Amino acid sequence: MFLHFPTINKAQIYLITALTLLYPKLSMGQSLQDGIYTEEQASRGAEEYASRCASCHSADLRGNSNSPSLIGLSFMFIWEGRSLGELFTKMSTEMPTDQPGSLSQQSYAAILAFILQSNEFPSGSTELASNADRLEPIPISSQ
Numbered sequence: 181m182f183l184h185f186p187t188i189n190k191a192q193i194y195l196i197t198a199l200t201l202l203y204p205k206l207s208m209g210q211s212l213q214d215g216i217y218t219e220e221q222a223s224r225g226a227e228e229y230a231s232r233c234a235s236c237h238s239a240d241l242r243g244n245s246n247s248p249s250l251i252g253l254s255f256m257f258i259w260e261g262r263s264l265g266e267l268f269t270k271m272s273t274e275m276p277t278d279q280p281g282s283l284s285q286q287s288y289a290a291i292l293a294f295i296l297q298s299n300e301f302p303s304g305s306t307e308l309a310s311n312a313d314r315l316e317p318i319p320i321s322s323q
C-alpha cells in the first residue's frame with residue numbers, strides 16, 4: 181500500500197519558511213529596543229514635562245531629595261523587569277502628586293516617550309500608545 185503525500189508547491193514552501201522565520205519575532209512582542217515612540221512625540225512630551233513635572237523631578241529628570249530620578253541607573257533599578265504599562269499607570273493615575281491624573285492620556289504618553297528618549301532608548305516611526313493595556317506587554321529592560 182502506498183502512502184499518499186499531498187503535493188506541496190514552491191509557493192507553499194516559501195510561505196511555510198517565512199512563517200517559521202517570523203513566528204519567534206511575532207511571539208516575542210515589542211521591546212524598548214524596537215523604536216516604539218517618535219522623536220516628535222518625545223519633543224511634545226518634553227514641553228509637557230517642563231511645565232508639569234520638572235518642578236519636582238527637576239529639569240534634567242534627576243530628581244532631588246523629595247522626588248525620585250526618572251533617568252539612569254537609579255530609575256532602572258526601580259523599574260527594570262516591570263512593564264511599560266505599569267509605569268504609564270503610575271504616572272497617569274498618581275502624577276503630578278498635587279493634581280493626579282490631570283493631564284490627557286496623550287500627554288502622559290508623550291511624557292513617557294520623553295522619559296524613554298532621556299534614558300537613551302531608540303525612537304522609531306510609530307507613536308507610543310496612550311493606553312496602559314497596549315503598553316502592558318512591553319517589558320522595561322536595558323537590553
Ligand code: HEC
Pocket residue numbers: 229232233234235236237246247248249250255258267270271274275276277278283291
Ligand atoms: C509636586 C511634586 C511632583 C510633581 C509635580 C510630579 N511628581 Fe512624580 N513623584 C513625586 C514624588 C514625591 C514621587 C515619589 C512618591 C511616589 O512614587 O508616589 C514621584 C514619583 C514618580 C514616579 C515613580 C518613580 C519611581 O521610580 O518610583 C514617576 C514615574 C513620576 N513621579 C512621574 C511624574 C511625571 C511624569 C510627572 C508630570 C506629569 C510628575 N511625576 C510630577 C512628586 C512629583
